[in-house]
Amino acid sequence: MPIEKFITLTSTCVPLPIENVDTDQIVPARFLKATTREGFGENLFRDWRYDKSGKPRQDFVLNNGRHTGQILLTGKNFGSGSSREHAAWAIKDFGFKVVVSSFFADIFRNNSLNNGLLTVQVSEEFLARLFESVEADPSTRVKVDLENQEISVLPDGPREKFDINSYKKNCLLNGYDDIDYLMSMRDEIMEWEKKME
Amino acid sequence: MTKTIFDKIWDRHVVKSIPDGPDVLYIDRHFIHEVTSPQAFGGLRQRNAEVFHPEKTIATADHNVPTIDQHLTIHEELSRVQVEKLKTNCLENDIELYGLNHPYNGIVHVIGPELGITQPGMTIVCGDSHTSTHGAFGSIAFGIGTSEVEMVLASQCLMQPKPKSMRINVEGVLQEGVTSKDIILYIISQISTGGATGYFVEYAGSAIRNLSMEARMTICNMSIEMGARGGLIAPDETTFEYIRGREYAPAGSEWQKKVEFWRALPSDPGAEFDKELHFDAAGIEPMITYGTNPGMGTGISGMIPSLEEIDNASRNSFLKSLEYMDFYPGEKMIGKKVDYVFMGSCTNGRIEDLRSFSSFVKGKKKAEDVIEWIVPGSKQVEKQAEEEGIKQALEAAGFEMRQPGCSACLAMNEDKIPEGKYAVSTSNRNFEGRQGPGARTMLASPLTAAATAITGRVTDPRTFL
Numbered sequence: 001m002p003i004e005k006f007i008t009l010t011s012t013c014v015p016l017p018i019e020n021v022d023t024d025q026i027v028p029a030r031f032l033k034a035t036t037r038e039g040f041g042e043n044l045f046r047d048w049r050y051d052k053s054g055k056p057r058q059d060f061v062l063n064n065g066r067h068t069g070q071i072l073l074t075g076k077n078f079g080s081g082s083s084r085e086h087a088a089w090a091i092k093d094f095g096f097k098v099v100v101s102s103f104f105a106d107i108f109r110n111n112s113l114n115n116g117l118l119t120v121q122v123s124e125e126f127l128a129r130l131f132e133s134v135e136a137d138p139s140t141r142v143k144v145d146l147e148n149q150e151i152s153v154l155p156d157g158p159r160e161k162f163d164i165n166s167y168k169k170n171c172l173l174n175g176y177d178d179i180d181y182l183m184s185m186r187d188e189i190m191e192w193e194k195k196m197e
Numbered sequence: 198m199t200k201t202i203f204d205k206i207w208d209r210h211v212v213k214s215i216p217d218g219p220d221v222l223y224i225d226r227h228f229i230h231e232v233t234s235p236q237a238f239g240g241l242r243q244r245n246a247e248v249f250h251p252e253k254t255i256a257t258a259d260h261n262v263p264t265i266d267q268h269l270t271i272h273e274e275l276s277r278v279q280v281e282k283l284k285t286n287c288l289e290n291d292i293e294l295y296g297l298n299h300p301y302n303g304i305v306h307v308i309g310p311e312l313g314i315t316q317p318g319m320t321i322v323c324g325d326s327h328t329s330t331h332g333a334f335g336s337i338a339f340g341i342g343t344s345e346v347e348m349v350l351a352s353q354c355l356m357q358p359k360p361k362s363m364r365i366n367v368e369g370v371l372q373e374g375v376t377s378k379d380i381i382l383y384i385i386s387q388i389s390t391g392g393a394t395g396y397f398v399e400y401a402g403s404a405i406r407n408l409s410m411e412a413r414m415t416i417c418n419m420s421i422e423m424g425a426r427g428g429l430i431a432p433d434e435t436t437f438e439y440i441r442g443r444e445y446a447p448a449g450s451e452w453q454k455k456v457e458f459w460r461a462l463p464s465d466p467g468a469e470f471d472k473e474l475h476f477d478a479a480g481i482e483p484m485i486t487y488g489t490n491p492g493m494g495t496g497i498s499g500m501i502p503s504l505e506e507i508d509n510a511s512r513n514s515f516l517k518s519l520e521y522m523d524f525y526p527g528e529k530m531i532g533k534k535v536d537y538v539f540m541g542s543c544t545n546g547r548i549e550d551l552r553s554f555s556s557f558v559k560g561k562k563k564a565e566d567v568i569e570w571i572v573p574g575s576k577q578v579e580k581q582a583e584e585e586g587i588k589q590a591l592e593a594a595g596f597e598m599r600q601p602g603c604s605a606c607l608a609m610n611e612d613k614i615p616e617g618k619y620a621v622s623t624s625n626r627n628f629e630g631r632q633g634p635g636a637r638t639m640l641a642s643p644l645t646a647a648a649t650a651i652t653g654r655v656t657d658p659r660t661f662l
Contacts, residue, residue, distance in 0.1 A: 033275035035235035077391035083326040085342035111342035167218025182352035
């Protein structure tokens with residue numbers, strides 16, 4: 001089952017300049033009770049986004065109407081904590097295609113890439129400049145170019161190269177899925193099992 | 198060439214290395230539970246694929262099960278559906294399930310070790326970040342997402358880049374009243390919640406060697422709280438003694454063969470690590486957290502940092518966190534009013550934890566205005582606690598023991614700390630809302646939790662010793 005391809009994206013950004021955003025904030029545990037992958041976007045950042053009566057909190061960035069876009073900008077160590085893939089599903093389901101931070105938790109990064117949600121790790125300095133540009137002008141457009149591994153502020157703002165392992169990059173560019181690949185290896189795996197016995 | 202224990206285990210599980218990409222890593226044991234597995238089975242069905250090796254996956258229901266009246270139908274509908282879905286998925290795919298009311302049921306990271314399923318030298322995964330617990334046995338154990346659960350079900354393999362290696366050495370003798378929970382909370386407070394991201398950690402040093410298996414599990418359990426992919430401790434006689442005779446432990450002539458293999462696992466002398474850290478055990482106090490991530494902790498006699506002690510860039514996050522807790526920079530932690538005490542979880546829900554809590558409260562009385570939830574990690578822990586008289590001792594001191602499950606650690610079931618209330622918890626995460634919307638969590642050891650339950654205030658357990 002091919003995943004959605006990612007090649008380039010140009011979009012405005014939603015800034016969330018908070019550090020150590022854990023997956024319990026991205027989607028609280030009490031919303032993990034579904035048995036399918038759909039619909040988690042509704043509960044993205046649930047307890048920051050809504051008050052306890054379920055009313056949107058106007059001071060939260062997803063509600064204030066000032067910022068929209070498909071790129072989420074976040075403080076360092078994003079996605080720490082629980083391994084729940086629901087966090088990546090929620091971000092994607094909400095409509096984000098890229099998350100930019102200066103540092104990602106490992107499991108979150110894997111989960112995101114496995115769902116075609118690109119995590120772009122940039123330097124602290126570049127992240128600070130991104131926040132500055134986007135907060136000063138919410139219509140600022142940012143381009144994420146996976147092929148060239150570059151993120152840039154349009155039209156001629158700062159730009160930076162980012163790392164991604166070439167296997168994952170290739171998967172995203174072509175929509176390849178790890179599970180398909182591993183299933184195609186079943187015979188090879190069985191051979192290996194025999195050898196190891 | 199010298200090798201670390203991590204290298205030795207990893208290398209012998211690589212089916213194939215993809216050039217400039219991840220390794221295809223073979224997985225020996227796969228644990229599943231009701232919350233992160235349904236979508237993986239759903240994916241397999243969509244692919245028309247069968248589970249590749251059903252006998253290598255073990256299931257339990259733990260995350261959202263109630264901790265009272267487990268013999269009745271689960272009251273909460275969505276939880277019931279998930280638990281039932283797990284049952285159907287296991288039945289259809291021929292997977293062993295230790296479901297609710299099974300004598301082996303319990304928190305996945307408690308039952309693996311207690312059944313002897315967890316063994317040195319293995320690769321172990323589960324769709325749960327605290328899978329690192331199993332590393333205490335000298336295995337490579339780590340948490341995975343649901344797509345990866347599907348990969349393991351489909352192929353018994355994962356695509357994993359090899360992480361960097363870190364050794365954390367803790368040398369010396371712990372003060373009385375200081376436990377392995379305090380060691381790990383201390384380490385995380387020193388290196389922060391992202392301090393080991395990208396690394397797989399080996400814990401070493403005399404203070405680690407001297408710990409029991411259950412105390413070692415507490416340390417490895419929280420590896421993820423500093424961002425580590427996992428954490429392990431080299432197996433030794435303590436490890437072998439713990440495994441011997443358990444349900445799934447090797448027996449007869451197989452036992453000697455296995456022990457011989459296990460003895461060869463520890464890191465070679467002179468093995469190199471990408472990073473090495475050293476801590477002095479004697480300098481560690483009972484720890485308590487004051488903020489909303491496990492790195493925001495202090496020795497219990499200490500204070501919340503003042504604003505000047507925090508980096509400029511991190512001040513907003515620090516203040517946001519204290520605002521949530523309704524604490525102030527520079528405040529003392531001792532004496533803070535506590536409403537709830539939660540004793541349990543995959544971090545501290547084992548028999549030794551219950552023993553240490555109950556022997557502390559024996560002959561004392563629970564503070565009247567504290568609500569306590571004592572939740573054993575498994576049915577077997579529950580049974581043993583009854584047989585050893587722990588349950589009775591707890592009751593005499595005004596405490597009640599509930600039935601096993603993850604419970605208030607992540608509050609997926611009814612065990613939720615109410616909004617604005619303070620809880621001292623032996624679990625692993627103090628994130629905003631982790632123990633219920635608006636709940637305020639302070640993480641600590643079973644001893645500190647016990648002392649706090651007696652006084653109703655954050656209390657240094659050493660004052661009672």
